[in-house]
Amino acid sequence: MSDIDYFNIAKMAQGALIEQFDVEFEKVLDNIADPNTAAEKARKITIEFSIKPSSSRRTANVSFQTKCTLIPAAKLKTEIAIGRDSDGKLVAEEFTGGIPGQMSINLDGKADESDSDNDKVTRLNEAR
Structure with missing residues (x-):
């Protein structure tokens, strides 16, 4: 068996990507539970990776960010x-x-x- 440690997204940056996803997922759940938002509209979580290789193509800098798209509260009116x-x-x-x-x-x-x-x-x- 090989002792090569293959890339694993769950271990990336000591698990920081999974932690970021969990934070965004909690925001989505809070938004779904909010009675002032549309119940059946889709919420989204986006994970964006940027991979910039070095000139030698032997290494690359990887950055990532998670963000969610929530449903805004319904418009209210008064006079x-x-x-x-x-x-x-x-x-x-x-x-x-x-x-x-x-x-x-x-x-x-x-x-x-x-x-x-x-x-x-x-x-x-x-x-x-």
Whole structure:
């Protein structure tokens, strides 16, 4: 049997190529699991080798790189209301329904602590 150590891609650069592939594969799996991306579109992992031989053709420099192509998150839309504050400065607020500038009233009777306007609302069923 020959004692020549033939080229083995798994041993290349002390296993660095396999480690790089594993990193890219994890990115692909994360992208597949992301509910904001298209489920059935293909993701890709590319391994690029550059092999530059010496003038004697007895040796060559080999470089490699892995990279993945992921699916971007789906485009989202919202609407904003644009106006001016009391100082005339332009302001914008996400429009979530109703009339711009109109206060939202919580009809389930539970106070929304994040809404600072709740203290301005008199609940009719509690006012009696």
